[in-house]
Amino acid sequence: MTSAAIDDLEPNDPTRSGPPLLGEDGAWLSNNEIEQLCLKAARGAGMSWGLAEEAGFAAAWLARRGIDGPLAVLTQLNHAQGRGWNEICPVVAPDRLYPADGHILCPIALGAALCDHGTLLGLGADQKSLRIGPVSHPILLLPFLSDLARTCGVNLRLAWPGGTVLLGVDGSLLGDVDVLGAETAFEAEISGHVGSVSHDQRTPQTRLVASDTLGGLNTYALTTTVPASDASRAGAGADDNE
Amino acid sequence: MDCASLNPFPQAAAFRRSRSEVMRLARMGCAHPTRLSFLRTLLRRVTDQGWVFARPVWDVDDTGVGRAVYRATGPERTYSLVAFAHDLPDEMRSDRVIATAWDATFTMFDGEPSQDDLDRLQANVPLQEAGRISRKELSLSRANRSVRLFEHVIDRLAAGQQPDFEEVESVGYLMRTTAVYGSGKFGAADLASISGRPELCAPFQVEMLSVWLTRQFTVDIAEHLARVRGGDRAVQLDPAIKRTLGVGNSTGLGMAPFLVRHPVLLNNWMMAREEALARVRAQDTADPACVAGFRAALSDAQENAAKWASTHPIQVTKLDELRRDLAKLADHTREWPPLNDPHPWDALWRWAEEELSLEGQEALLSVMLEPHGDLIDGLADCMIADEQATFRLDGAMTVSALSDRLERDYDWALDIDFDQPENAARFWYVSEEKLEPRLGNRFEEDGAALEQPLCIARLAKDLHIALAMWRGDTPLATFLLAHPEHRLMTRRAQVVQRHPYSEVRDNLIAAEMLPIDLMRCKLAFFGASRFDPRSDKWVRISLFQGLPYPSDLCPEGWA
Numbered sequence: 172m173t174s175a176a177i178d179d180l181e182p183n184d185p186t187r188s189g190p191p192l193l194g195e196d197g198a199w200l201s202n203n204e205i206e207q208l209c210l211k212a213a214r215g216a217g218m219s220w221g222l223a224e225e226a227g228f229a230a231a232w233l234a235r236r237g238i239d240g241p242l243a244v245l246t247q248l249n250h251a252q253g254r255g256w257n258e259i260c261p262v263v264a265p266d267r268l269y270p271a272d273g274h275i276l277c278p279i280a281l282g283a284a285l286c287d288h289g290t291l292l293g294l295g296a297d298q299k300s301l302r303i304g305p306v307s308h309p310i311l312l313l314p315f316l317s318d319l320a321r322t323c324g325v326n327l328r329l330a331w332p333g334g335t336v337l338l339g340v341d342g343s344l345l346g347d348v349d350v351l352g353a354e355t356a357f358e359a360e361i362s363g364h365v366g367s368v369s370h371d372q373r374t375p376q377t378r379l380v381a382s383d384t385l386g387g388l389n390t391y392a393l394t395t396t397v398p399a400s401d402a403s404r405a406g407a408g409a410d411d412n413e
Numbered sequence: 414m415d416c417a418s419l420n421p422f423p424q425a426a427a428f429r430r431s432r433s434e435v436m437r438l439a440r441m442g443c444a445h446p447t448r449l450s451f452l453r454t455l456l457r458r459v460t461d462q463g464w465v466f467a468r469p470v471w472d473v474d475d476t477g478v479g480r481a482v483y484r485a486t487g488p489e490r491t492y493s494l495v496a497f498a499h500d501l502p503d504e505m506r507s508d509r510v511i512a513t514a515w516d517a518t519f520t521m522f523d524g525e526p527s528q529d530d531l532d533r534l535q536a537n538v539p540l541q542e543a544g545r546i547s548r549k550e551l552s553l554s555r556a557n558r559s560v561r562l563f564e565h566v567i568d569r570l571a572a573g574q575q576p577d578f579e580e581v582e583s584v585g586y587l588m589r590t591t592a593v594y595g596s597g598k599f600g601a602a603d604l605a606s607i608s609g610r611p612e613l614c615a616p617f618q619v620e621m622l623s624v625w626l627t628r629q630f631t632v633d634i635a636e637h638l639a640r641v642r643g644g645d646r647a648v649q650l651d652p653a654i655k656r657t658l659g660v661g662n663s664t665g666l667g668m669a670p671f672l673v674r675h676p677v678l679l680n681n682w683m684m685a686r687e688e689a690l691a692r693v694r695a696q697d698t699a700d701p702a703c704v705a706g707f708r709a710a711l712s713d714a715q716e717n718a719a720k721w722a723s724t725h726p727i728q729v730t731k732l733d734e735l736r737r738d739l740a741k742l743a744d745h746t747r748e749w750p751p752l753n754d755p756h757p758w759d760a761l762w763r764w765a766e767e768e769l770s771l772e773g774q775e776a777l778l779s780v781m782l783e784p785h786g787d788l789i790d791g792l793a794d795c796m797i798a799d800e801q802a803t804f805r806l807d808g809a810m811t812v813s814a815l816s817d818r819l820e821r822d823y824d825w826a827l828d829i830d831f832d833q834p835e836n837a838a839r840f841w842y843v844s845e846e847k848l849e850p851r852l853g854n855r856f857e858e859d860g861a862a863l864e865q866p867l868c869i870a871r872l873a874k875d876l877h878i879a880l881a882m883w884r885g886d887t888p889l890a891t892f893l894l895a896h897p898e899h900r901l902m903t904r905r906a907q908v909v910q911r912h913p914y915s916e917v918r919d920n921l922i923a924a925e926m927l928p929i930d931l932m933r934c935k936l937a938f939f940g941a942s943r944f945d946p947r948s949d950k951w952v953r954i955s956l957f958q959g960l961p962y963p964s965d966l967c968p969e970g971w972a
Contacts, residue, residue: 198545202595202605220866221893221900226802260894280897286892287808318805378548395855397860399846 197381200241205380206231209244211392216248218279225283225315232314234378236344238352240311241380244279245387247308263288267302275356276306282315285361286322293361295325304358310351317342318359324403326368331359339368416555422788425691428759433825435687438919442930443731443771445714445779448786449686450940452956454793455621458612459966462488466626466963467970468633470531475641476500477634480531482522483626483963484970487612489503492551492619494626495531498537498634506557508591515541515555515561516588517630521623523549523602541592545600551619556627559584559661566650571643575651582720585943585955587631589661595620608797614680615793624956628660629963633971640738652965657960662941665951667849669928670841672935673867676908676915678798682938683914685796686778690791693781694759696788699750706784711746711912714780715739717942725946727927731772742780786968793885803912806904808890815889815906816880817874822909825918826870827877838924841867852928852950853886868922872902 200208210227214220226244233240251259257276261268261284268284270276281303285292293299306312312329313336320327320338329336333354335349345368425663434440446453457465466485473479483494487741491528497518505514520538530549535545541555553911562576562584569576607613632655640646672679718736723729745764750757758781765777782789820827831837841860844851855861866872876899883892893900909915929946936944941954964971 199547199600201548202599202603204600219820219897220896220901221904224804224901224904256897260897263891263894283900284890284894286805288888289808289890289894291809291888291890322805334864393845395843395863396845396848397842397851397863398859399844 189335197227197379198385199378200234200380201378202231203330205234205241205378208385208388208392209241211395212248212388213244213279213391215391216252222279222283226279229279229282229311229314232317233310238310238313238348239384241378241388242384243308243310243352245391246385247278248391249312250307256280259325261303266300268304269302270305276304278306278308278315279312281306282312285312286315286318286395289319289322292319294319294323294327294361298362300360300362302358302360305356307356308359309357309359313338313344313348313351317344321357326364326366328362328364329359329381330362331357333357337364337368341368343368420688422695424693425688425695428691428694429687430572430690431917432913435683435920436914436916436918437761438917438927438930440771440775441917441934442709442927443775444934444937445776446937446940446942447689447779447782449782449793449796450938451615451617451796452621452625452940452960455613455618455625456960457790457793458615458618459485459487462612464966465970466967468629471633471637471753473498473634473637477638477641480535480867480911481630481633481688482526482531483629484525485622485626485963490523490610492614492622493525493526493535493632494623495520495522495526495538496627496630497535499539501557503560506560508557508589509665509901512591513543514539515591517627517634518555519553519623519627520546520550520601520632521552521619522549523607527926542599547600548602550601550605551607552593552595552623553599554590554620554623555626556588556590556631556660558588559586563587563635567639567642568640570650571647573643573646575648575654578654581654583663583722583767585657585958586625586659586661587635589663589953590624591663593620593623605801616682616796621939624662626963628658628957632658632662632962655962656959659942659955659960662954662956663934663951664927664932664954665849666851668935669852669867669931670850670867672931673869673917673921675798675800676905677800677803677912679917680912680915681796681798684912685792686782686938687914689782689785689792690762692788693785694756694762696758697755699757703784704750707780708746710780711739711743711782714776715743718776721943721945723945725948727929727949728944728946734770735772735776738769739776741768742773742777803908804904806889806900806907808888808893810889810907811885812880812883812887812889812892813885815903816877816885818906818910819877819880821872822906822916823873823877826873826920829870829874829920831871831874835924836920837868837871837922839926841865842922853865855922866901868920868921869902869905869916871922872899873906875899876902876906 189214208253209230210223213226220235230240230244233243257271258274260280261276263284268281290301292301316327316329317338320340324340326340327338334350336346336348336351338344467484468481469484470480470482473481477498478500479498481496485492499516501514518539518541520534532555537546538553541553546553562580565580566587568574613619632650636649718739721732723732749761752761767773769777829836834856838855840853840855842851842853842860842863842865853860879896879899889903893903927949929949929952932952933944936954941956942958943955945953947953
């Protein structure tokens with residue numbers, strides 16, 4: 172690494188990413204970094220702290236399974252900019268979670284609501300199914316549906332016109348995950364899945380987060396920080412040379 | 414593991430201190446290291462399991478620049494601290510997190526590094542936050558010299574003399590770490606990926622191992638430079654002097670919010686310590702060997718208190734109280750234990766509650782635990798936390814049930830009037846400059862709109878008020894659809910139900926709140942001694958002072 176490259180580093184980069192390992196166009200982030208960066212970015216983009224934690228959780232869950240969670244969160248945060256909570260949060264009916272007035276749901280808000288309702292949703296009983304959507308960037312629903320399956324003690328099936336994904340109570344994940352990742356919005360049906368979900372074929376693949384994704388998330392994350400003042404620096408840290 | 418069901422000492426529960434007593438800043442700010450502190454747990458493990466230590470690489474030139482590897486081999490795995498020694502101009506030496514160069518930089522490698530690994534790390538580790546490490550690494554840290562003592566020690570050793578003992582004691586370390594980053598920082602391995610290892614099933618074990626090996630490095634580099642300067646005349650440090658040297662540490666505000674951000678972890682630390690105290694108190698006899706151990710520990714505590722220096726007015730007062738209390742305690746226990754007392758340790762504790770300051774009481778806790786390893790050391794395995802397991806909140810719980818919980822668990826918060834300026838005088842934020850937590854004055858500084866959610870008392874009160882507007886039988890799932898802003902506090906309040914020691918029961922944005930109280934509590938759990946606040950926002954401490962070195966356990970590794 173040359174000194175010029177050091178000078179080029181963004182001084183306020185929340186991931187403080189330096190020279191990318193293996194010369195790739197991005198940085199290798201740990202899951203902890205992905206979770207924290209996405210949490211801060213979501214907060215910076217306007218989510219409440221509690222929902223921002225859900226965004227961080229979702230990004231890290233996906234990343235652990237080799238899915239680009241950080242990009243999904245960034246894309247969703249961009250999509251939701253300027254939209255009020257009432258536009259992106261679900262209305263909960265006995266058989267359906269849907270947006271008010273023809274809007275489109277946020278997958279983090281929808282996912283959190285699904286988990287919050289948990290056993291109240293009655294999934295698994297009497298072949299009950301739930302309609303959800305329309306919801307944007309639905310790949311972000313998977314972490315929540317996985318938790319929901321565990322909470323309800325029932326394997327879940329997520330079905331939409333383009334495919335099906337199965338989520339096991341043990342955290343396993345199977346089906347058209349890549350197809351789901353390409354969907355920008357959909358309406359779908361969730362139901363209990365009778366029978367087993369065979370063991371998870373997806374192994375953790377990558378933690379390389381592309382430069383553009385990092386840049387976008389960092390930009391949101393930085394809006395949660397306060398510019399330093401002389402008052403804030405005074406006494407905040409150690410500076411003596413005993 | 415469910416520690417409660419494995420508890421071999423259920424009768425201790427009746428002797429456990431309440432959370433309203435334990436979880437106050439004033440008392441947390443008097444915490445002393447104990448035998449359950451994380452560095453003590455590490456030393457017990459490596460000693461009991463016969464870990465082997467060596468320094469396979471020492472490639473440092475005559476200017477003190479180069480690299481070294483310190484190898485720690487346990488029953489199942491090897492860890493290697495990779496150290497880079499630098500020649501740092503004095504004017505660049507800063508302990509602030511905004512520093513860009515240090516006297517030495519370190520990473521803990523998971524296994525034994527190859528030449529390629531060392532070259533890769535050489536390109537990144539010296540840059541610290543501006544570099545990247547990988548899944549093969551477990552920590553990233555740096556240290557600066559104590560200019561005064563380091564130079565003195567090299568000078569004396571080079572001349573064939575030992576350093577002045579008073580000089581050594583007044584500083585206490587050759588180098589101080591200014592940051593030790595662990596789990597998942599800067600690309601390092603995630604905690605989750607290594608937490609299943611038996612040797613890491615106590616908190617901060619990688620970080621403690623890193624600092625302990627760093628302590629060895631501080632002596633090795635000083636002796637190396639003394640040899641360069643003095644040639645054949647140079648001598649090694651006298652073992653007794655060497656033992657009094659710890660690793661210093663400067664810690665700013667960045668550490669303070671940790672305990673608030675990790676409520677389950679805080680609970681597990683506190684619960685283990687409180688259970689340990691309760692077990693000691695619950696005994697119906699005072700075993701003579703334990704009484705002898707108690708006296709020895711008390712004597713050590715008195716010696717430590719005598720050497721413990723600070724110029725901070727608050728700490729000066731506390732040290733006065735501590736020395737007075739320990740003398741009083743020594744006096745009181747001269748003829749102790751009395752015959753036929755049904756619970757002699759408990760009687761001693763209850764005497765202390767009446768007679769000693771908080772500083773003295775918490776010191777007694779540490780002294781009482783010291784001779785009871787057989788009774789309490791197993792609790793060290795109950796101090797990690799699976800935070801993911803408590804993340805999902807229970808939306809089926811009703812509004813009235815949560816409101817009741819708040820009235821029970823946050824009674825200390827609900828009566829605070831946040832319209833009074835002194836009760837909302839501060840705000841926690843993250844600085845853009847270095848992305849570090851800071852504390853601002855709400856009525857004097859900008860930025861309160863970007864407040865971090867560490868004002869738990871006010872969040873609890875706001876939640877309680879919001880709940881009152883809803884029908885009691887409404888599920889929280891419905892409430893949270895309308896109030897996403899209360900999601901974080903709802904989650905916390907549910908955590909407290911099963912984790913009674915998870916919440917600091919004080920207003921963290923009050924004018925008189927002292928962040929150093931949070932820091933002292935956390936640092937005591939690490940095992941830090943000689944807590945020395947330099948302001949109400951940053952402190953100096955020492956780690957491993959008076960304890961053995963890796964080279965004491967395995968002298969052949971340094972032959």
